[in-house]
Amino acid sequence: MEAIVVALTLRATRSSRPPWMAIYSGLVGLVAVVMFIATAEQIPHTVSLPAFWLMTGLALVAAALAFVTTDIRGASVVLCPVLCFSFATVLCWGLAPAILMQTLATAVVGLRLRDSAKHIGFIAAQYAVAFTAAYVVVQIGDPKPFATTTVVERLSDTATVILAAAAFLAVFLAQTIITARLTSPGFQWQKVRASLAHQALFLASLLLLSPVLAVAAHVNVFFVLLIILPLYAVQKMARLSAERDRAAWADPLTGLANRRGLQARFDDLRAGKPMALLMLDLDRFKHVNDALGHDVGDRLLVAIAQRLTRQTPAGGTVGRLGGDEFAILVPGVRDAEEAHEVARTVLAALAQPVRLDELDIDVTASAGVAVHPDQGTDFATLMRHADVALYEAKRRGDSAASYDPCVDLNSPQRLGLLADFRRALESPGDEIALHYQPQVALDSGELVGVEALLRWTHPTRGLISTPEVLQVAEHTSVMHLLTVRVIDDVVAQLAAWRAQNLRLRVSINISARDLYSGEVVEHLATRLREYDVPPDQIQVEITESALMGDPVRAYSTVMKIVGIGVAVSLDDFGTGYSSLQHLRKLPLAEIKVDRSFVAGMADNSDDAAIVRSTVELAASLGLRSVAEGVENEYTWGMLAQTHCSLAQGWSVARPMPGAELARWHTNRLHARASQAQLTL
CATH class of the missing domain: 3.30.70.270 (Reverse transcriptase/Diguanylate cyclase domain)
Incomplete structure (x- = not known):
């Protein structure tokens, strides 16, 4: 179990060694060598004892059979009860034999890990320094478990052993912290503290078994063998704990990190x-x-x-x-x-x-x-x-x-924008508004309809572009709130225009989310009845991409829309992948030629050919054709030659509020009448 601490040392010292680490390693090694030499006289007597060799043999077997694995960071984790034997050796026969035993066991584990001799020596030296601290306490306390008779003396011997174990723990864990601190720039005490607490408990378990083993070795050498089962149980529990910890950090199928x-x-x-x-x-x-x-x-x-x-x-x-x-x-x-x-x-x-x-x-x-x-x-x-x-x-x-x-549609900024948009939709006020862009007949110049376009003026950010709003909202329930708000405002505006004797058709866009659910159809029908607006004054625009997502549900919703008397327009025609199929199956009233083709008519013969072919196709199917993005008179003239039905764009007028549209229409009628009189 002590090798859990060794694993931290392995991980640290296998990284690049800074100068301070080299100095520290040298000092630890020097102290270990000095203490071994200083107590070397203990070895001749000890090596003649059968109990020493029995414990050494058991320690080496334990090292050879130690449970070796790697943690999620790739560092070695070794579960091995050698410390129990080597600390008992300190109590029984002194420092040098304990250092010798622990060094041999460390070498066995190091060979299994294919570690370098330098690193094996460093780990053995760390143990030697910790054993030195324990040995000093033992020398001061001078326990004599077989010679003491009084209760005070026995308590004193017990306290000495406990203090020696504490000294070992303190010095060994301190070395682990120093090593990690010197080799890990990302050293975080909060995380190391929790790890060290578990390691201290494991090490203490082995250290406090050592006095039992030491007494057994003095009483009967074969009593040493009785420690095998308790040590196996301790190691088994430690192994299960290590495997459980690894399972919490690793994927069970592949063994990779989770x-x-x-x-x-x-x-x-x-x-x-x-x-x-x-x-x-x-x-x-x-x-x-x-x-x-x-x-x-x-x-x-x-x-x-x-x-x-x-x-x-x-x-x-x-x-x-x-x-x-x-x-x-x-x-x-x-x-x-x-x-x-x-x-x-x-x-x-x-x-x-x-x-x-x-x-x-x-x-x-x-x-x-x-x-x-x-x-x-x-x-x-x-x-x-x-x-x-x-x-x-x-x-x-x-x-x-x-x-x-x-x-990133889910960035904190966009999530905040979405929350603000929801608040604006659910609250009365003028943050959310609809502007209407005119659609006029190319042959007569008559205002036939308008398209409702969203405008959102954020209280702190100002006007937010419609594409940004739709990108944030289109995959959320806020999109449905927007569609409901647009229907409510458009139908109310149509009723207001009717009171001014202005009869127009308004096109509104609905999202794929609403097209698949179909809930907006009932809401639209209810609002038309409530405001007494004829359904032929509303036209719903849908896109090919929305149709392709779930054609069955989309087709069902389109049929419901047509069923209440509302026309359907196919928007962004030519940018999808199955337009002809949609034209054949859907009960459309209109197709809108995408602005990307219309804007390029003047400079690109291919775009002009696409627009002309689309208009001819619409006419052959009995559908209106609307050209979006008409920005200049030259494009207007080219569209007129194709016999396109309607034009929409800045060449006609920019989008404007509903009240302003009514005035614009009145002024336009007056201007056209005056021009006609001048012509006569």
């Missing part, structure tokens, strides 16, 4: 130093489970874990987060470009087929990258940012992507 283990490794490494976190997700892993079974899937995960471990740069830590998600912490990576290079190397290694049961299984993965400290100073933030980057890579179809705050 999320908790990765966080512990991050805490060890950070200390202001740069590092990268790579999060990987296997592509189409579910197909492997479905086709070959979960047993093969588990074996594939183990094979991938081994491959990732081999490909990870030195000092890196590979973890499995669950399912087919892995993460890699790579220290020393300073920027996204360097992290991308690591990701490309790892992904290239994964691209090689994995052979299982005479079958080659192709494996590909996507990776998200976040760099510490630029993209996260704590583990939770870095993990979330790497996760955002991962799903951005999947969305774009890239193999890897770095964290970009612009695409």
Whole structure:
């Protein structure tokens, strides 16, 4: 059990040794050698005793059979009860024999770990220094357990042994702390303190068994053998405790670090130093489970874990987060470009087929990258940012992507913006407003309809762009609140215009979320009845991307919309992948040519051809065509030649509030009448 403390020393001293560590190691070694030489006269008498050799043999066997594993950081953990024998030797025969026994046992463990002679000597020297402290206490107390007769003398002997054990613990743990402090820049006392408390308990258990062993050796040499079962029980409990601790930090299937283990490794490494976190997700892993079974899937995960471990740069830590998600912490990576290079190397290694049961299984993965400290100073933030980057890579179809705050829909800033938007929607006031952009007939210039467009003026940030608002809200329940608010405001505005003898058709956009649920249809029908607005004055615009997400539910909602007398327009036509199929199946009244094509008509013959073909297709199907983004008279003229139905854009008018639109329309009618009179 004492080797749990040794594991800390191993981890510390295997790192780069700073000058102070070299000085400290030399001092510890010097003290150990001096004390061994100073007490060497104890050895000739001791080596002639059968009890000494029996305990030494048992100690060496215990060292050879010690439970050896590694913790989540890759450091060696050794559970071995040698300390019980060597501390009993201090009590029975002095310091030099104890140092000799412990050094031999340490060498056996070191050989099993394939450790260097220098490091084995350093660990043995640390034990020797701790034994020296215990030996000084023993010499001062001078216990004579077989010569004392009074109660006071027996209590004094007991106190001496306890103080000697305490001296050993204090000196040994102090050396562990010093070693960790000198070799670990990220030394954190809070974490070390909890670990040392457990180690002190384990060490104390062995130390306080030593007096029993010492007395047994004096009474009957064969009584020493009776200690085997108690020591086995202690070691067994320590082993179970170590395995339980490892299970809390490691993934049970692959043996890699789990999320908790990765966080512990991050805490060890950070200390202001740069590092990268790579999060990987296997592509189409579910197909492997479905086709070959979960047993093969588990074996594939183990094979991938081994491959990732081999490909990870030195000092890196590979973890499995669950399912087919892995993460890699790579220290020393300073920027996204360097992290991308690591990701490309790892992904290239994964691209090689994995052979299982005479079958080659192709494996590909996507990776998200976040760099510490630029993209996260704590583990939770870095993990979330790497996760955002991962799903951005999947969305774009890239193999890897770095964290970009612009695409982080769940950043604290965006979450705050979403909360503010919800508050604005649920509260009365003028933060949320609708502006209306006119749609006029290309052949007559008559105002036929308008499109309702969202405007949100934040109390502190000012006007928020509509794309930013929609990007934050579109995948949340706030989007439904927005649709309801738009329906309420538009229907109320239509009623107000009707009172002014202004009859227009208003187009409103509904999100994919509302298109799939269909709840807005009933709300729209209720508002039309409440304000006594004819349903043909409302037109719902839907996008192809919304239709493609869930065509069955989308088609059902479209049929309900048409069923209450409201027309449906297909927005952003030409930017999807199955437009002709939608034109054939859906009861549409209108298609809108995407502004990206309309804006390029004047300079790009391909865009002009696409617009012309789309308008002709709409006419052949009996549908209206609306050109978005008409910004100049030249584009207007080209559209008129194609016989497009309606034009919408700054060449006609910018979006404006409802009251201003009514005045704009009146002024426009007067201007056109005056122009007609001048023409006559």
